Amino acid sequence: GNSVTQMEGPVTLSEEAFLTINCTYTATGYPSLFWYVQYPGEGLQLLLKATKADDKGSNKGFEATYRKETTSFHLEKGSVQVSDSAVYFCALMNSGYSTLTFGKGTMLLVSP
């Protein structure tokens, strides 16, 4: 079956530090991969996506590259801000299907 594994949090960083949140997946076929972000008290928001191998998704300074050979989709940002503090979810959707499989989420805390 499908599964998504994320690094456990919380990840604690100082403002302007470099961020990496690891995500690996198990799936049949060629899934699409997503990163969602959840701010306190809110629902999940789509941050970025990639639909095929070697695609790079990017948004708001965040990037992730679809690596089929390592079944990974790590989230990176060069310089985090306090406003980036949130929970980040990696997810996959198999082609031909409609349902998302989510990781457990990784909390990011950025201090001034």
Add this chain to the structure above:
Amino acid sequence: DAGVIQSPRHEVTEMGQEVTLRCKPISGHNSLFWYRQTMMRGLELLIYFNNNVPIDDSGMPEDRFSAKMPNASFSTLKIQPSEPRDSAVYFCASSTRPNQPQHFGDGTRLSIL
């Protein structure tokens, strides 16, 4: 543009009571999803609809849970009777088509005492 609207935002009730959660998807979105989020289990898909028809309800925990979508702009998730282990945040999401990115509501935080 209005996003996915859920009500109520918070619900506190005693075990055994009936609970009804409501969702209004984004206009023009044909697919609707109900999720449950807990610390222990993370995000779980309960059920999803396409064009108002339930497509996959394999995630519904048990017969106490039921979901309906009487029209394209409204869905309900009902728990009867409720139990303390149902306490969670319940999210509704919608998308234009089943395999397109989903847009989430702000959730309903449910506490069963």
